[in-house]
Amino acid sequence: MIAWQMIRFAVGGLAANKVRSALTMLGVLIGVASVILLLAVGNGSSVAVKESITSLGTNSLTVSSSASRGSVTAAKKLTVEDAKALASATDAPAVKSVAPVVTTSGTALYGNISYQPGQIVGTYPAYFETANQKIARGDYFSADDVLNSRKVAVLGSTTAKELFAAEDPIGKKITIGGTPFTVTGVLTTKGSTGFNDPDDVVIAPLPTVQNAFTGFGSVNQILVQATSADTTAEAQADITRILMGTHAVKDPAKVDFRISNQTSLLSARESTTKTFTVLLGAVAAISLLVGGIGITNIMLVTVTERTREIGIRKALGAPRAVILGQFLAESTLLSVIGAGLGVLAGIVGSHFSVVGIKPVVIPESVLGAFAIAVAIGLFFGSYPANRAASLRPIDALRHE
Amino acid sequence: MSGGKPPVIQIRRVTKSYGHGDAVVHALRGPLGPDGAPLGVDLDIAEGDYVAVMGSSGSGKSTLMNILGCLDVPTAGRYLLDGADVGHLDEGQLALVRNRKIGFVFQSFNLVPRTTALAQVELPLAYAGVKAGERRRRALAALTLVGLAERAGHKPNQLSGGQQQRVAVARALVTAPAMLLADEPTGNLDSRSTEEVLGIIDGLNARGRTVVVITHEDEVARHAKRVVRLVDGAIVSDVRQAPVDGPPPALAAGVVA
Structure with a gap:
């Protein structure tokens, strides 16, 4: 029941500053959507390579002369x-x-x-x-x-x-x-x-x-x-x-000759696209991190702004854990809603082809990005929430 | 003091000082000992009493209020609230004490913004873990007591100052605390609202609730059964205006707000 109360307080807190909450969520939204979308683009190009492997025929072998230049006996x-x-x-x-x-x-x-x-x-x-x-x-x-x-x-x-x-x-x-x-x-x-x-x-x-x-x-x-x-x-x-x-x-x-099959030729190409995917993912992850820092920033502002309210709640006997929970719930709510919308945006965005590559959404990336965003909300929200919870009631009440 | 019942509040040799060394300021010091060292404040408040703590700005009355309300801890001395020593409690236990034993009424109302009157009054009960149905019933009863039952759905910015303070009083008494602690409760109110709020507090005391009011207005002090004056962090006078067991003087004289 206390948990339910905390969520209600958190929703109230977010609703009090709708534009600010929405912009903070947008940061997480962009982060999550770009993780999903960019990984989908990378994966899409990798899938395209895999398809071309099968289209080239998996049972064909290429024999070529190994140009061992510099060797004594010319190949x-x-x-x-x-x-x-x-x-x-x-x-x-x-x-x-x-x-x-x-x-x-x-x-x-x-x-x-x-x-x-x-x-x-x-x-x-x-x-x-x-x-x-x-x-x-x-x-x-x-x-x-x-x-x-x-x-x-x-x-x-x-x-x-x-x-x-x-x-x-x-x-x-x-x-x-x-x-x-x-x-x-x-x-x-x-x-x-x-x-x-x-x-x-x-x-x-x-x-x-x-x-x-x-x-x-x-x-x-x-x-x-x-x-x-x-x-x-x-x-x-x-x-x-x-x-x-x-x-x-x-x-x-x-x-003095070399036999390669198409699969081995293209697996090299596939590893290139993997590198590409990892790089895209890293860029997206950075934007997710920036979104998380946005949460910390806004929560710090919120805590400062509501110091007096925190003082009142403490004077009324709110235990430390409840204050902590309220502000953590607020930051987590920001990240959960932002991540949810980001997943939606990512999945919708992946229906359009990007630079000639048809994105293929990786289900794990959706779950992963969502989970990471929620974790980011908890992690980046914990500093401001902790600051709120450890305010002394007397100082908080005096705050103007 | 009265009928052998232990006092609700017992403070012994309590001092509060800020700063260190030469810059030390004694906000609460009590009488000075022979060597010039502060001996600390002693004060007992019996159950059912109605005490006005008076003093000018800087006399230490706010410090005393913060200590009585467990918002601040004394530098030295013992404080027994309802028989329990609150000096050794940790933060969580202090939160529990504030929630269960003390009802606060502040000069600036200190309502939670954007929250309806009913939710304000439910707040201490929510922190106490009372179930939703029970919470609502008790909160409505408290609002009825201060005459604001029909304003239960209003937010602070939709209420007048007097109404806000009455919501604050309802919030303070909803947990049935051992003591109602009011810090300049009428400081921000016009005379009509002042009479309303004081009338409610008188009524509460008449029903047995212990009340401590911090004030600098004689008008407010006249309502109390006992007036304690502080000057420079020490008690200089302690005058009883009415017996602890009787009704508060304003009600006894028939001056009903």
């Missing part, structure tokens, strides 16, 4: 022969398909439109499945196109939009570095992960690209698809064994 480059060795190996059941990849850059022309796509890729049709590139319109190029080095190309959605705008690109001819290519298909949009645009790409048959740009030497990468996500380790072992054979490397510690 042997990866070649189409390596890819063929992998594809034709009968003792590698975990390897499903193999696609050698060369990448280059160049300017694409269509009519009088000139555009430089992010990447020009020369590869085999297996690439599409392995890299999880789905066709939206038209068709992939075929193994036959590869064998005959036909000048055909599949465009990423960004490239297609840049070159053709609203026009249908299928069957049109574009010129890249003087070589005309017929567009056979457009890929579905994968969506940006924030660092580069996987849709800004031109994919053509390997020999065509080698013939026109890179020459018939090495390839940049060999993309290997394992039979399933569970067999990637097995496939990795198979690839290592076969390539050690073709590269004539005896010591497994001295292999």
Whole structure:
């Protein structure tokens, strides 16, 4: 019952200074809302990265030449022969398909439109499945196109939009570095992960690209698809064994190539976004702290202003604990209401996308921010409340 | 003093001084001993008595009031309130004593702002842990006693000075304290309100409540059964105007407010 009384006194105290109470709550509100929202933005970008991991295919492996510059024996480059060795190996059941990849850059022309796509890729049709590139319109190029080095190309959605705008690109001819290519298909949009645009790409048959740009030497990468996500380790072992054979490397510690799977590539990227999230959270936490200091400030003013009232209450026999409780209840009420509204604001705010990132609210951050705000109310309110409670009644009554 | 009942208040050799060394000021000192040292104030107040403590500003009457009200502690000496020594009580116990044994009426009313008259009067009961229903009943009874039952829902700024002081009196007596302690209760009131408030206090004393009034007005002192005068922190005269057991002189003379 005494507790109920204290809360009633506290509500009365807050209602006596509505604007001041509201502004103090606003401080906590902003703090809590920014913690929830900024963590949601960080989490949203991390979720986007996770989605792009799955969109890239969790069972694909990338073999690249390890550029061990400065080593005595120059690393042997990866070649189409390596890819063929992998594809034709009968003792590698975990390897499903193999696609050698060369990448280059160049300017694409269509009519009088000139555009430089992010990447020009020369590869085999297996690439599409392995890299999880789905066709939206038209068709992939075929193994036959590869064998005959036909000048055909599949465009990423960004490239297609840049070159053709609203026009249908299928069957049109574009010129890249003087070589005309017929567009056979457009890929579905994968969506940006924030660092580069996987849709800004031109994919053509390997020999065509080698013939026109890179020459018939090495390839940049060999993309290997394992039979399933569970067999990637097995496939990795198979690839290592076969390539050690073709590269004539005896010591497994001295292999001149590197196998990475998409998951490991992107987990690095994910850790970057984690850092980002932590930084955002730290900034938000500071604003929550500032809100808490606002509570202390206002409660100190309140205690000074109401010194006489405290004196009266003490003369009427209010025990120290009740005075302490009343002012603690006031500061906690400020923080609880502020935090409640902040949670509301944070959740509403997270429905809008921020700088292209769709925020994903972390439930723990909502609970955490609320709990911390309440704790801040108690902590930052305890100093003024304690000051009020330890006033001597005689001094408090004399206060004007 | 009266009928063998122990006095409500017994103070023995009480002194109160501020400052240290040469700068020491004795707000309450009593008679000086042969060596010039203060001997302290002795005072007994019997149950049912109505004492006016008089003195000019700086005579130590406010200090005495603060000590009697357990708002301040004496520098030396013993103070027994209702038979209990309050000198050794800690802060929490003093709060309890103020709540249960003493009802305060201040010169400046000292009502809690933004609080209705009923809630004001309920306040000491709330601190005493009385249940809501009981609290309300007793608070209304106290307000009725001071003639303000119909003003129960009014806030201090909606009440006149006299009404505010009557609310303060209701608040002081609602816990049925051993002593009603009034510090210049009429100092801020016009003559009509003064008569009203003094009439209520007289009525309370007539029903047996012990009353101590601090005042510098002879008009107020005339209502008391006993007048104690303080000069420079010492009692210089102690005059009985009416017996402890009888009604207060104002009522006895038929001067009803």
